[in-house]
Amino acid sequence: MSVRLHPFRLLEPESLPEAVDALGRLDGEARLVAGGTALVAMIRLGLLKPDRLVSLHRVPALSRIGVEDGSLVLGAMATHADIERSGVVRDGWPLLAEAVRRVATPAIRTSGTIGGNLAYAEAASDPAPALLCLEAEVLVVGPGGERVVPIARFFRGFYEAALEAGEIVTAIRVPPSPAGARGGYVKFTSRSAEDKPLVGVAALVALDAAGRCIEARIGLGGAAPTPIRAHAAERALRGEALTDAAARAAAEAAAEHADPLSDLMGSAGYRREMIRVWVRRLLGAVRDGATWGSSASTSPGSRRSDR
Amino acid sequence: MTLAFTLNGRPCATETPEHWTVLDLLRDGLGLMGTKYGCGEGVCGTCTVLADGRPIRACLVLAAHVRGRSVVTVEGLEAEGRLDPLQTEFAERGAAQCGYCTPGIMLAAKALLLENPRPTEHQVREALAGNLCRCTGYTKIIAAVLAVAGSR
Numbered sequence: 157m158s159v160r161l162h163p164f165r166l167l168e169p170e171s172l173p174e175a176v177d178a179l180g181r182l183d184g185e186a187r188l189v190a191g192g193t194a195l196v197a198m199i200r201l202g203l204l205k206p207d208r209l210v211s212l213h214r215v216p217a218l219s220r221i222g223v224e225d226g227s228l229v230l231g232a233m234a235t236h237a238d239i240e241r242s243g244v245v246r247d248g249w250p251l252l253a254e255a256v257r258r259v260a261t262p263a264i265r266t267s268g269t270i271g272g273n274l275a276y277a278e279a280a281s282d283p284a285p286a287l288l289c290l291e292a293e294v295l296v297v298g299p300g301g302e303r304v305v306p307i308a309r310f311f312r313g314f315y316e317a318a319l320e321a322g323e324i325v326t327a328i329r330v331p332p333s334p335a336g337a338r339g340g341y342v343k344f345t346s347r348s349a350e351d352k353p354l355v356g357v358a359a360l361v362a363l364d365a366a367g368r369c370i371e372a373r374i375g376l377g378g379a380a381p382t383p384i385r386a387h388a389a390e391r392a393l394r395g396e397a398l399t400d401a402a403a404r405a406a407a408e409a410a411a412e413h414a415d416p417l418s419d420l421m422g423s424a425g426y427r428r429e430m431i432r433v434w435v436r437r438l439l440g441a442v443r444d445g446a447t448w449g450s451s452a453s454t455s456p457g458s459r460r461s462d463r
Numbered sequence: 464m465t466l467a468f469t470l471n472g473r474p475c476a477t478e479t480p481e482h483w484t485v486l487d488l489l490r491d492g493l494g495l496m497g498t499k500y501g502c503g504e505g506v507c508g509t510c511t512v513l514a515d516g517r518p519i520r521a522c523l524v525l526a527a528h529v530r531g532r533s534v535v536t537v538e539g540l541e542a543e544g545r546l547d548p549l550q551t552e553f554a555e556r557g558a559a560q561c562g563y564c565t566p567g568i569m570l571a572a573k574a575l576l577l578e579n580p581r582p583t584e585h586q587v588r589e590a591l592a593g594n595l596c597r598c599t600g601y602t603k604i605i606a607a608v609l610a611v612a613g614s615r
Contacts, residue, residue: 158486158487158490158500158503159503160482160487161482161483161484162482163480163481163482164481164482165481166464166481166482166525166527168527189525191523191524192523192524192525192528193505193520193523196484196505196522196523196524196525197503197504197505197523200503200504200522201504209525211525211527211528213527213528237517260593261508261592261593261594262517262518262571262574262575262589262590262592262593263505263508263511263517263518263519263520263571263593264505264520264523264593266514266517266518266519267519267520267523267524267528348592349592350592350593
């Protein structure tokens with residue numbers, strides 16, 4: 157038998173100021189809804205009982221995907237399905253295309269949005285580790301006007317984004333990657349292929365002529381209460397060639413400095429071990445040209461990450 | 464709340480409570496019982512329908528969010544009294560057992576074939592990931608989808 161949603165009023169503003177106003181009214185609890193893939197499930201489970209939802213579907217221009225001044229700009233309502241199919245994203249930001257393509261299932265990607273994914277602030281986000289590597293910025297509007305939050309400061313805590321009351325994510329801005337960058341995203345699931353990652357690892361490196369890392373960025377999902385950059389692992393790589401020993405050292409550092417949680421997908425200890433395994437394997441694959449950004453690369457997303 | 468959209472190729476204008484999902488609207492508002500309620504959380508896939516040719520979870524999408532869009536349910540797969548090739552192959556190959564997952568699986572497969580008429584087996588498996596079947600073991604389901612792809 158079907159379980160109905162706890163009743164709510166649905167507001168459908170047609171501009172951002174109207175949406176900010178609708179969210180900020182002081183009566184009862186309001187929630188913003190984008191694709192609804194997380195929020196509607198939480199309402200169904202009784203975890204939330206908002207008395208009004210403010211939908212962003214009628215606010216124009218929030219689902220655009222384009223390039224402005226060399227940076228990729230994704231409207232907050234751009235869906236995972238649109239991003240994974242975007243030629244602009246696949247050509248210029250293949251790491252993001254690869255990560256977005258691993259989100260849940262095709263039907264969830266049709267509805268789920270990039271802004272919703274980030275605002276949900278789940279530790280086991282697929283796009284977040286990639287966007288951390290890409291040093292994206294989150295554009296926000298609220299009662300106090302507009303502001304730009306570097307993604308490294310956007311995840312404040314367990315399911316908590318750095319959004320104040322009445323604030324709305326409007327877009328994600330992703331700067332161009334360093335010249336000669338290569339990288340990839342691997343997702344390890346412990347239950348089923350379409351599950352959230354037990355551990356997700358994104359890497360973006362740039363090598364000098366001698367093959368040493370002049371840039372090394374590693375983003376982790378499922379490794380802490382929020383998505384994080386693995387700074388200790390990055391330090392272990394900078395100036396080093398991508399040897400097996402360097403990959404192992406970076407993987408050790410990533411595992412040591414992680415702060416994973418235990419849940420039904422796996423224990424903290426298991427997560428730490430899988431961080432060690434998957435950081436090492438991903439760095440090896442990046443070095444061997446098994447990911448995008450090198451002459452031997454396959455097209456983004458066409459390669460399965462398990463091996 | 465008034466709502467106008469296209470349902471199985473025909474215009475549909477209806478009244479719906481604001482907190483209803485597409486699944487509530489289809490089954491309880493419009494009496495189309497082919498779309499099934501499974502988990503209610505977007506995990507099992509049995510409520511999958513198409514919106515503008517792409518698969519959605521009817522249990523998670525608010526009815527308001529299909530305003531102006533084109534929705535296809537299992538009732539809309541046949542055309543002019545003729546079954547869709549997916550329906551024919553599922554029937555002839557015994558790809559349905561209890562049948563509860565079948566509407567969602569056929570629509571997930573339909574979405575794949577609309578975008579990619581000649582998918583590989585791997586692509587079929589990826590497209591159907593998240594549509595759970597506890598009877599068949601998937602072998603005949605995959606074979607039925609591949610048969611349709613090969614018959615075009």
